[in-house]
Amino acid sequence: MTQLIDLRRRGLLRGSGITVLSASAVALLAGCEKMASAQASNGASAANDVGILNTALALENEAISAYQLGAQSGLLQKPVLEVAVLFQTHHKEHRDALIATIRKLGGTPVPAKSDAEVAQALNAASLKTQTDVLRLAQRLEKGAANAYIGVIPSFGDRNLAQVSARLAADEAMHWTVLTQALKDPLPAKALSFGA
Amino acid sequence: MRLPARPRVLALAVFALAAAAPAAAADATHGQELYESRCGGCHSLDANRVGPAHRGVYGRKAGSAPNFNYSTAVKSSTVVWEEKTLDAWLTNPQALIPGQRMNFRVALPADRADIIAYLRQQSGK
Secondary structure: OHHHHOHHHHHHHHHHOOOOOOHHHHHHHOOHHHHHHHHHOOHHHHHHHHHHHHHHHHHHHHHHHHHHHHHHOOOOOOOHHHHHHHHHHHHHHHHHHHHHHHHHOOOOOOOOOOHHHHHHHOOHHHOOOHHHHHHHHHHHHHHHHHHHHHHHHHOOOHHHHHHHHHHHHHHHHHHHHHHHHOOOOOOOOOOOOOO | OOOOHHHHHHHHHHHHHHHHOOOOOOOHHHHHHHHHHHHOOOOOOOOOOOOOOOOOOOOOEOOOOOOOOOOHHHHOOOOEOOHHHHHHHHHOHHHHOOOOOOOOOOOOHHHHHHHHHHHHHHOOO
16 A cells, blocks of 8 residues: 555656666566667667657556555455455556666656546546446556557567566456456457557 | 350359449448447547547548547648548548548448448548
8 A cells, every 4th residue: 555655756756757676677678779879870760769668658657646546545345455455566567667768768758647537547446346346457558559559560679578578467467367366257268558 | 274165154143243243332230330449548529638529530531530639640630521531530540641640540441331331420421
């Protein structure tokens, strides 16, 4: 829960421009030093890759806010709340990794929208039950997984395409857990993501 | 290998029929499913999120959804969203408008057609 109610701290870090890299963010970026220098030699491709990463960052920021809204709604009971906190932590690690990569490529990370803006865009006022919150999270996680899959062909750098696939795998894992929590059937057919 | 006359005529007839057959009609219902699962990570019909709101997108000039912060490339584009431009956009956004920020691609033509049919329906066109 601590992670979900650190709004002031999050705002402070955001405002100061400091990015504290988590262990997984460091791992995600391991070996990307070569990538950064190679990208610098291909300006158009690097700029496009930065654009993709910034769109991904906006998506992660929205997910962090969505889980924040869900946790603060008072609708989530244990153990669902703990799982939501964990998933929010994953999204924060994704955010940190993306910010670090964007900076490494010479780009400027997009700022996050406020939780209030996200609440309005996602119609959070309509959430009345735990199931409502889980359905929203399930929908956003599937969309996020598919977004990461759908941008893979657009990356100029294959290392970044691989990073996108790893992020998609995390989102797919979240979707699976949420689907089980909702007692929804699992997909009857293979290759259900990206389709 | 050269076909005898009758099979050759038959083969030509089959080919002609196949060529004349209209493409399967786009399915807006399937398009909605695809929209929600593929586009819904970033877009909604009625709210600007990571991407702009989509209701009314069909027939609209690119970069003109109210209150959305577009890339300069999209904002200055003269593209108007209809069948052909949306198909090109979903095939490869960067090829249609270099400098855009979406970059999401839909590989299958039938899927693109269904998504476009849904967007058109939701735009009242």
